[in-house]
Amino acid sequence: MTATLDQRIRGDISARIHSGEWPPGTRIPYETELAAHYGCARATVSKAMETLARAGLIERRRKAGSFVARPHSQSAVLEVPDLASVAAAKGETYRWQRTRRAALAAGEAPDIAGIAGAALAVEGVHFADDLPFAIEERWISLAAVPGCADEDFADTAPGTWLLGHVPWTHARHRIRAVAASAAEARRLAIRPGTACLSLERWTWRARDYVTYVRQLFPGDRHDLIADFDPS
Amino acid sequence: MTATLDQRIRGDISARIHSGEWPPGTRIPYETELAAHYGCARATVSKAMETLARAGLIERRRKAGSFVARPHSQSAVLEVPDLASVAAAKGETYRWQRTRRAALAAGEAPDIAGIAGAALAVEGVHFADDLPFAIEERWISLAAVPGCADEDFADTAPGTWLLGHVPWTHARHRIRAVAASAAEARRLAIRPGTACLSLERWTWRARDYVTYVRQLFPGDRHDLIADFDPS
DNA sequence: AAGTGGTCTAGACCACATA
């Protein structure tokens, strides 16, 4: 119940902002004033303000003070969970079936993967309750992930395996809507031309591409949720 | 050039993590050790560690120490920019054309919008270089945004207007792939059944729904990019 | 029981934007 002073200050201020009592542009009391009001050190107020500023709720300007921010662009946190966890959360049985595994020499990975050296190509299908709900094509850089050469990925989807075996990385996602090709439709047990969600992810670590993956979901079997919660 | 000590500590640690020198699970030196190493107060180290922890790069456990985190689920920051800015960034001319504006009594807004009271319904088309690239259907709660009753939205897209007139809000997005209906295809100048990206956004402020919008993009004319950059 | 992170203090100095 009794939160920290930091949280209390943040809560009080964000409550006034959300309630509309302090509309965008309003000047928030100076840090010294707030410190006096709460009977605490200015550093404590400053920490609360920094958190609010990082969340985008306020803007701080030297000499001028801190102000309630105007909502700028819509940004949201997109969670792209492991597909096995998605199925588990819905109470569905999950299964991965590998359809291809090939070691490629340097230059054989497609350009879009960005992998110049030797690579491992893996393809397969994700099933939920024995219904295919995503196909996956992936290329993994052998230079960046040497350990994957010993994995056959017959039972474990490479995404799940990589999560535990690759150090921290940067990633970029591209989300598109595409029509399923004949080959894709066959593997997903849908009609060719069906609208599908295409999710591509490039993963790299310090300028080296680690893996590129493309997942294709039938439009009616999967969607993505992104939340934006200033807090 | 000379960054703050806080930034330097963060940079040093994240560099060791990204380089693989400190793989996931590695224990990071205790805060007291780092403070001694940098010749600074522990509070400064603690602040750097808190930032790294919030970014998900490390995990802090009392008595045990701080550890390099294992990548958990893929989460990314999705930017959903104003469509006018997207066109401007590509050097295309942007135009909004309203096709409907209607004041609705309580209960007339569709259930999916979540708006129980009176609402304003607005529909229109976004053009880039005179090519339709998105259609938009929107409902705005008159109770939450009284000012919008005086707007005709003939020349300004409601999204642009709302950004500047609604206090801070929460939002949830749903991204799906769907086939264009006959009516939708006609307005987008595409063939019925074409794969389209559907972006829905519910926006609310303190439990009250503010607006619901659905935008439909032809699959080949728009995609979404989401980045994940621990920093 | 011991030792870590978590929080807070009272003060200080600086850089910078504003008046």
Place this chain on the structure above:
DNA sequence: ATGTGGTCTAGACCACTTC
């Protein structure tokens, strides 16, 4: 020139977790 945020300190106490 002034006063704000931005950063840092040296110390303190607490809570929790692991040993």
